[in-house]
Amino acid sequence: MGKVKRIPRATYEAELRRLQAQLVEMQEWVRETGARVVVLFEGRDAAGKGSAIKRITQYLSPRTVRVVALPTPTQRETTQWYFQRYVAHLPAAGEMVLFDRSWYNRAGVERVMGFCTDAEYERFLRQAPRFEQMLVEDGIVLCKLWFSVSREEQHRRFVARASDPMRQWKLSPMDTESITRWDDYSRAKDRMFASTDVFWARWVTIESEDKRASRLGAIRYLLDTVPWEPIEHPAVVIPDLPDDADAIDRPDRAGYLYVRNHARQGSGVPGTAG
Numbered sequence: 001m002g003k004v005k006r007i008p009r010a011t012y013e014a015e016l017r018r019l020q021a022q023l024v025e026m027q028e029w030v031r032e033t034g035a036r037v038v039v040l041f042e043g044r045d046a047a048g049k050g051s052a053i054k055r056i057t058q059y060l061s062p063r064t065v066r067v068v069a070l071p072t073p074t075q076r077e078t079t080q081w082y083f084q085r086y087v088a089h090l091p092a093a094g095e096m097v098l099f100d101r102s103w104y105n106r107a108g109v110e111r112v113m114g115f116c117t118d119a120e121y122e123r124f125l126r127q128a129p130r131f132e133q134m135l136v137e138d139g140i141v142l143c144k145l146w147f148s149v150s151r152e153e154q155h156r157r158f159v160a161r162a163s164d165p166m167r168q169w170k171l172s173p174m175d176t177e178s179i180t181r182w183d184d185y186s187r188a189k190d191r192m193f194a195s196t197d198v199f200w201a202r203w204v205t206i207e208s209e210d211k212r213a214s215r216l217g218a219i220r221y222l223l224d225t226v227p228w229e230p231i232e233h234p235a236v237v238i239p240d241l242p243d244d245a246d247a248i249d250r251p252d253r254a255g256y257l258y259v260r261n262h263a264r265q266g267s268g269v270p271g272t273a274g
Contacts, residue, residue, distance in 0.1 A: 004153070004209045008026045015071040019219045020059050024069065026095070029228035031064050036140045037226055040102040043147030044185070045178045048208040050170075052178035053145070055099055069100035082106060082124060083131050091140070103198040107192040109174060112184045114261040122191050125195040143225050146189075147216060149207075151182055201223045 006012075030037060036229075041049040057065055068089045077085050083103055091097045106124040110116040115126075135142055158175065161167045178185060197203045204221055208214035 001166050004211045007210075007212045007216070012216065015216055016055060016219075019216065019223065020055070022061055022223050023056060023219065025230050026223060026226055026228040027060050027064050028231045028233070030096050030226070031094045032231050034189045035096075035226070035228075036091040036093060037096035037143075038091060038135065038140055039096070039098045039143045039144055039145065039222060040104065041098065041100050041147070042102065042104050042108070043145070043206075043208070044149045044154055045175045046154045046161070046170075047147035047149040048211045049100060049145075049147050050216050052145075052206075052209060052215045053100055055215045056098065056219055056222070064094065065096045065098065067098045067100055082120070085128070090135070103131075104196075106191065107186065108188055108198070111188045112181055113174070113177070125192070128196050129198045129201065132196075132198070141226050143222060144201060144203050146193075146219070147208045147214060147218075148205050149208050155179060212259050 029035065041053060045047055053067055057067060066089075070085065070089075073085060086099070086103050088099060089099075103124075105118055107120065107128070111121050132142060158171065158179065161171050193203055206214050206217050206221075
């Protein structure tokens with residue numbers, strides 16, 4: 001496969017900023033109306049889920065928009081109903097939750113790596129559509145995003161991560177195992193879609209050979225799916241500083257401990273903040 005022609009950076013950054021501004025407006029609609037939104041981010045390893053989530057949440061309030069990335073279940077959680085630990089993270093009114101991997105772990109990595117039994121896997125495929133139907137019937141806006149990437153591009157990204165000390169943490173034994181189990185993951189994904197791509201909770205595929213394009217596509221789809229509209233807010237008026245702003249006596253700050261001012265390569269110079 002040849003090198004992917006990416007969206008020019010200037011074009012990408014301009015469009016990203018425009019869409020992120022709309023995400024802020026959508027967030028306000030969610031908060032003001034008490035809406036509940038759930039977005040599932042699934043897909044191949046190294047397909048760009050994390051970077052898409054990062055751009056989506058970059059300017060949003062963590063009080064309204066939460067990212068949920070659950071660790072391996074505890075021994076106690078393995079004895080619960082499978083969906084139980086995910087239910088605890090569903091949104092209340094005025095919240096949006098982004099699942100960085102979700103209950104579909106059972107249909108993917110757990111199935112391929114043998115972390116669940118055949119009976120548990122089949123039960124999940126039967127229950128997932130019913131579980132999601134209950135969420136939708138209760139008024140939750142549910143978006144299911146599948147990030148797709150080619151075998152060659154996935155391998156290239158793994159190699160790049162392995163040589164970058166700032167991103168090596170993203171690689172795990174599960175990630176490297178996915179290289180040799182590509183076909184197993186393909187079969188698992190096809191079966192998952194066949195069982196859970198239902199009309200009340202459709203899967204939407206995002207091609208991510210070009211990460212810039214995939215991020216823009218994910219944001220655009222989210223904006224188009226959530227039935228938001230701009231919320232009118234009164235203009236914020238910033239008051240003038242009072243005339244006696246510095247009238248009170250303050251302690252001598254010479255004895256305070258300050259962080260080194262690296263920009264000035266000094267030993268730490270007191271600033272003007274209080």
